[in-house]
Amino acid sequence: MTLNEKEILDYIDEINLLLEKAYVPYSKFPVAALLIDNNGKKHKGVNVENASFGLTLCAERNAITTAVTENMKKIKVLIVTGKTPEPISPCGACRQVIREFSDKDTVIILTNKDKKYKITSLEELLPYSFGAEDL
Template identity: 40%
Template sequence: MSLVEEARRVRENAYVPYSNFKVGAAIRGASGQVYAGVNVENVAYPEGTCAEAGAVAAMVAAGETEIAEVAVIADSPIPVSPCGGCRQKLAEFGAGDVPVTLATTDGKTLHTTLGELLPGAFTQEYMERS
């Protein structure tokens, strides 16, 4: 199963009673293992969780900390991009050249990289002292 297909499969489990906007995300770790996440809304908006954040949390919970590939899918007229916070979360665990596929449920795709999604990402280098 491709990463986009896994994101599509898990998207159906999204909990979106308020927006009805289901998003699925799948991350392939450096080990080859796939981790999936969905958006989970909360009546105390905006206390929900994005699909990408859920996939990152599943990866870290499994003991892995390096992203090799990302896919995100939604029922949208154009491929949906991760929000700014999720871009930063993905950049925490993936290099700028990590491939990202953004897809729609009707087959449109956009291929990009983490670096293109978040140029000038805040990285650990900023925390180093000379």
């Protein structure tokens, strides 16, 4: 999927508004994700922390699991943002889950509250990755 500059910045504006919905009483580190699936439908997620830190759910996995419940098969575009000085980067667990629902054509945009962004690919995020074809 090809996005022009205006579309990218519009999506970044939309996702940055989600940062205020993140439940982050412990880390104070809000993250939001927006994905567009193979059907062109948008799905959103924010990180949701838990006092038992291992049970915290990242924004990317939150958006992906929500999308799966609505019949998403593949991610066309994934945008992730945070209140960071540079474009945010997904954690390792999120990269693996992103891998499960992405392909070589998936567009991944990492951004921040100031609209600084980097367009990347799954291969750049998770080189030499493990997937279903490896089973």
